[in-house]
Amino acid sequence: MNKIIVVLLTLITILSCKIEKATEIIVIGALHKPAPNFNSDILFDILEDVKPDFILRELDSSFFTAKFKYKKKPNSNEGIASEKYAKKYPTIQLRPYEFEGRNEYRINIGSRPTDGFTTKLLDSLNKANLLSVSEAKIHDKYNALLEPLIVLASKSPENFNNPTTDSICAERQYYQYKMLTKITNKRDEFKTYFHKKPNGEKISYREGFQLAGDFWDLRNQTMAKNIMRISEQNQGKRIVVLCGFMHRYYILNQLKELTKNKNITLKEYYEK
Known part of the structure; x- marks a missing residue:
């Protein structure tokens, strides 16, 4: 009798438990x-x-x-x-x-279009050989990381939906928003070039690019x-x-x- 009761209680417990x-x-x-x-x-x-x-x-x-x-x-x-x-x-x-x-927020805080202006200025400085050896190395690495992604993005979708490609994207974005700021936070050009925000305030390329990196994380x-x-x-x-x-x-x-x-x-x- 006791065994039957135990079995019944077990069944009731199993049935009452909702497996999500x-x-x-x-x-x-x-x-x-x-x-x-x-x-x-x-x-x-x-x-x-x-x-x-x-x-x-x-x-x-x-x-x-x-x-x-x-x-x-x-x-x-x-x-x-x-x-x-x-x-x-x-x-x-x-x-x-x-x-x-998203877009209005970036424009209002000044991270856009200063992010684009900053990368263009970096390109021009590197092409004119005005970056230091260490700065040029960072910028060249940033540009080089885009090449494998272009190749992968031209293949079937599983080629850009996997951990290997994810790791390349992560490194590329790290260079964009962390490594390039080592250049922009050091060089005076990015401190003395400005953009005017919608509210009329000026923002330096340096500050705008930093805000763009912060927003990448926030977004x-x-x-x-x-x-x-x-x-x-x-x-x-x-x-x-x-x-x-x-x-x-x-x-x-x-x-x-x-x-x-x-x-x-x-x-x-x-x-x-």
Whole structure:
């Protein structure tokens, strides 16, 4: 009799325990503009294979209606493919995860266009042999790191969606926002060249470039937190995150930390 009671209690316990299905996050690095090796049709086929419940876009809420439909007809690979997928599968949910007001924020603080002005000035100084040996070495390394990424981005999508490419992207961005500042924080040119912000205040190239580096961190960290918020609100769903492939390494590194001890798994789109 006691054995029967134990068995019944065990069965009741098993049945009463709800086993939650793990949430899956799949970060897909993309090329925004169509290319022979990556276009909206190729991305749509990837989405067909993955079969996501949610597709998260590297956009802020201003691009969507209150019901998360695109306000304007999309023209990027991610926009065209996701809209096509949402039309074929009406239950799919589209969501933005970008830093709100990204472009306006950068313009207002002065990090844009001073970031572009700074890199152009660096190029001209290096071409004129005006950088020191150590400075030129940093700048040459920064430029060289772009070459393998151009090659990888011309191949099939799995070639720019893997840890090896992620590590190259990470090093390249490290050189852009950490190593180049060793030059801009030292040389007087970047202290004495200025840009006028929308509010009329002047900002030096040096300060603007530093702010651009700070915003690279802030933006990616904010995007990862937004992805996590959506994921935690939708337990057990398969969530595809579409991003420019240069962001992939940063978002994944953040998500690896944020998903620790949570019922959330990170997968590649080509993993079964």
